[in-house]
Amino acid sequence: MVAAGFPACPSVLADRSLRKHLFVKPGQRKYGKMETMEINNHKIDFIIKSLSNYLQGKDIPLRLSLVSFFSRGHLLIEDLPGLGKTTLAIGIARSLGLTFGRIQCTSDLLPTDITGLSIYNKSAGEFEFHPGPIFNNIVLCDEINRATPKTQSALLEAMGEKQVTIEGKTYKLPRLFSVIATQNPVEQFGTFPLPESQLDRFMMKIGIGYPSRDAEKEILKLGSKREELYTIEPVMNKEEVARIHADIEKNVYVSDKILDYALAIIEATRNNEYFTAGLSTRGALTLISTAKANAYFHSRDFVIPEDIKELSGYTIPHRVLFKEEYEALDKKEIVKSLIEAIPTPA
Amino acid sequence: MNKNRGQGSGFRVQGTQNSAIRIPQSEFRNPKSAFSIETIVKIITYLVGMLGFIAVFRHIDVFFNIAFLSLFSLSLYFEYSKKFYIPRWVLNSLSLLVIFFSFYRFKLSDLVTQIIEALLILLAIKFIEDKKFRDYMQIYAIVLFLLAGLGLLSLDITFIVYLLILVFLLTTSIVLLTYYSQDPNLYFTKQTVIKIVLKSMYIPLVAIPVAVLMFVILPRTQYPIFHFINRADKAKTGFTDNVRLGVVSDIQEDSSAILRANMEKIEDNALYWRGIVLDYFDGTSWKSSTKDVTSMSFPSSSKGKSVRQIIYLEPYENRYLFALDKPVYIFYRGARKYDDFTFISTGYIDKRIRYEAVSIITDTISESKIEESKYLQMPDNLSPEIAKLVKRITIHKDETKNMQSIYAFLNDGTYKYSLKNLPVTKNPLEDFLFLSKFGNCEYFASAFTIMLRLAGIPSRVVGGYKGGYYNDLGGYYLVPQKNAHVWVEVYIREKGWVRMDPTPATIDHFASLMKGDIFFRLSVLLDAVNYYWYAMIINYNFEKQLSIFYSIKSSIKKPNFKFSFNKVDIAKYLVIVLSLAGIVFAIRAAVRFDNSKEKKILSLFQKVIAKHGYKKTKTQGLEEFVMQMPDEKIRQSSYAFVREFERLYFKDKQLSPDDIKKLKYLIKSIR
Known part of the structure; x- marks a missing residue:
């Protein structure tokens, strides 16, 4: 639906068959001196490929989720139920060799249900801390807009600080920690929509969309593969994931030209007739860090304008405040029109 | 949409513009319908720079013209690309180099041109910098100096035109700069710009008449306003109206100036500045006896080149007016001429004066009859030894030959010139001739005169100055105090008074002044500036000022005043314009090649792919x-x-x- 139809995400993402021909695998460069960094993304490619078996036709959301994860961000998936959000989260966690926790949000969910709580142990004669589901690497938070604001803010705080404080004691969350939250855009009754300021904490907001006819036929033919998902072998381990994180952060080069381009985008969001508020500085940082991860996914150790451009539909719309008269319009289209007006450095 | 933006900025949550206070002034902030103050200031500054160049380019070397234009266009390119590639320290050291270089080729004869050339290069370098407030001010200062230099080179009507344009541009720009220094991001509407420009016009409109008034009034004051600066504060050594021997043993040299004479350059050995004639000797000192005032004319029989001098005489607490030997006229209020060709002013010269003199350069004054006893006067107590000596030397019958042998006696190397350890005695002449055998010009002249008189030849001592340094820059001779000199005039019956200088010619302290190290050159330069100040400002007389105004007036009124465009001129300007364009192109190409190879490659790619x-x-x-x-293939x-x-x-x-080769190859293989 929305995600697949976003045209600012150009053919680079869509046309994978083409890229196969063109992308040169590490060590096989034809031209020039070798980059200083060994781009080690074939495993990522493999993950996407293998998970595609379980999520037919969900390449793009899968890829975007990984980009979000590898730029150390949290992901918000807004879509209807039953389109494979949970499958996606589990698949990522499994294939990266990470632990997985799940929170099903309801209106009576308490903050301690997420963070965990201390329970008196009779035999030991003291309180014992029982960590909640948040103490996992990948936490799926289903239907976050059904939780009460109190619970939401406990979760969002944990996302921001990467630690939780329970009864005066602070517990560090795992170093690799990423939340995948989902929300249902249609059912509004009895929900507490996330305030805009909270949305800024999510690095990207994506949709999954209906599968294509062929893909759906395949699903119908073979039935749900959710069970098998729990049995797949991890492609990486925690150390490898951490290394890739560090690689992206340190070794992907961002030229001043790119920064200027990003700044032009940011300025455009702050200075136009559609928005009442543009990108925050956190939002600006997001543009760069996601672009770096995206460049890495494309086997580059430098960022090109397209890295920012093709992700802008997922990084920008949920961070800007639209004027009321434009609320009804397609926000991605507006953002796209803004970005299409900004000259690229090359 | 514009309107929308302007109003929207007022209640925006996250500030879209940098200053919250200024948001309501959308007029000043809206970049679409207004001019940035920076742009306006830049445009004016470039105009000012170009004006400075146009004003002087005819007077300087082609090389400097080209250098300036190249640097200037480079700076324009930098402005255009909004990037200043050359770091400030490089430019600063470059400026220093230019200054050193111009010191190195420092030549007095051509000083103004050299300074203008150096200034022009400094100006161009200034333009290359990323300009801040003070840089703009420096540019304006340099252009003012350039124009001042032009004033020294040629003072025609175009100078006034340049000056007026510059004054108006500068005042406008400085007013705008004050805004700019407050907030570089200001925007003005067209109306505001016009208003500011018109308002700042008032400043020169008021200032110029006041300046003109000052120009007329200032030099007219009897006592110069800045008189205290130049006041003679101590009695100076040098010229005196009597010559005393045997009183001081050491004479301090005083290198301060006694006079400056604006005149053409003449032969060095003719540089005798006549002041006083002394005829009475009492054994130790020479005095001037009474003499008659005469009319300011010259015996028609005298031949020689006549030289006109404008002399600026420093205060020296006596009344003699110096002029080149032999002076005929001196135009100075109340000046009197005596029959020995000396001139005296009515009062003591206690401030700097200016007078004109006409002299005829000749060694002899033809005079048929003289009061011989006066010029054969002898002190009473003169040593008989001297008389014996003279008798021994003057063996000829002919006066001229006797004179020559006495001259030769004093100049055969036995008697040496000195300013130190002079005999302090009651009989200085005797001690000089027989004991110490060294002395200064006073001893030589005295001895020569007395010996001539003993031989029966009438003679007298003349006091004044000898030599002087010609300042090419100002076109004048500078005569320092230490050049004070006395020489002798001998009366030869058939000829008249003949100038003889018995002092050995080895007195090289005159010459030593002419060569010189850098400090000396600098002092010469300063002296020239000083001179111009006296000549142009302090001693300017009212008639001259008026005549300048009249000449300006008449040249404006002249119906045939126009830029004379003959064919040669047109060709000249055409060549200049064409070479200008060529330079601009060359620089653009060079800069492109250096700074945006990427852009070049990219445009090549786009060209190929456009096919x-x-x-x-x-x-x-x-x-x-x-x-x-x-x-797919092309893709x-x-x-x-x-x-x-x-x-x-992107890295x-x-x-x-x-890399370029490879990229070009890749572009070529697109098909």
């Missing part, structure tokens, strides 16, 4: 552009180029010649 019918929009990324190409080969290009471009790598 296949693809055109990249400005907002498309390269990969994005390439990926949409339907033709793939283009992608190969794009990938390689991006790898260099901020300098393109090596190899």
